[in-house]
Amino acid sequence: MALTDEAIERIKAMIVSGELRPGDRLPKEADLAGRLGLSRNSLREAVRALSLIRVLDVRQGDGTYVTSLRPEVLLDTMGFVLDFHGDDSVLHLLEVRRILEPAATAMAALTMSDDDIESLTTLIAVTGDGPDADDVDGLNALIAADLEFHRRIAVGSGNPVLASLIESVSGPTLRTRVWRGRTQEHAVDRTLEQHRAIHQALAARQPELARSWATVHIAGVEDWLRRALGADGNVGEALRRLKPGPR
Incomplete structure (x- = not known):
């Protein structure tokens, strides 16, 4: 040694x-x-x-x-390391999100306070503003609300280690989410619909329904990126040109 x-x-x-x-x-x-x-x-x-x-x-x-x-202090380093990964690792990060976030969402349905669940409605309202694809500021505000929506649910799981892990893998997928919002038709509408469904499942205290909608929500981004990577060999360059937006 x-x-x-x-x-x-x-x-x-x-x-x-x-x-x-x-x-x-x-x-x-x-x-x-x-x-x-x-x-x-x-x-x-x-x-x-x-x-x-x-x-x-x-x-x-x-x-x-x-x-x-504290977990959030120690795991903060993970997000820093992940920022150096190439864009081809984004799919792997989305796979990890698809495993972790539905579990956290199911836990939040049982542990998140009524007030915290209700507070998600203001973020859903921002998500539903539907800026034009060329409205970078509007799209950044939407993505910021999306990140906060998922962060609050992860924290609401009551498990700080799980919440920190989710935040670490979520940040590096941001450019992909921005790109999807700018290029895929009706992406914002689908995000709004799925956020509402997740919120309703949380409010109804239905953990398995919340888990299912969270899986559908994240898998949609993953599936879109897989198809885009297969169709466009310059996806990595397209992602690098996008502004990182809020973190």
Whole structure:
């Protein structure tokens, strides 16, 4: 095992064992290196690596602390990594969404509060504005409402790890959704119809119906992209030309 990897494992063991807890400050570099039997250089590299994945927080002039270790903090790194994937990975991300989001939607039908379910109606109203394909600002507002609609439902599942995973894989599919809204006829109308159906299933506390509509909703985007990829060899370039829009 490389020395830096060994240092990472030693620090991780301290956190897992409870010796270091969320919010704790790490001992001074020289003290910790001596305690773990590591060189200061190896320890420094380990701290740098763990700070990149949000396990540690290096505060200049103050010290190094263990972060909150909350799922949304740790999984935020996943979204950053996924942003570097090529457009050919979008289908894989949509497949993951199709697996995760229906499960979260079914859970939300049982755990989401009445007020939170009711709040979805304002987002549905934005989704239903139906901007023209050339109305970039309007389409961006629609996509922002769409993202928030799905985010609130994921949070409503009551499982923060699941909600963070869904948010991580949802962002990199944004350009595909924008492109679909600009090029596929009646895409906005279908989105509105399906959002209404999901909302009604949530309000009726019918988890399996909510799961089914969420599956139909996400599978529709996936199916459209599969057909588009088969018909147009320049899809990746088309996606790259689109503005990322709100995240």
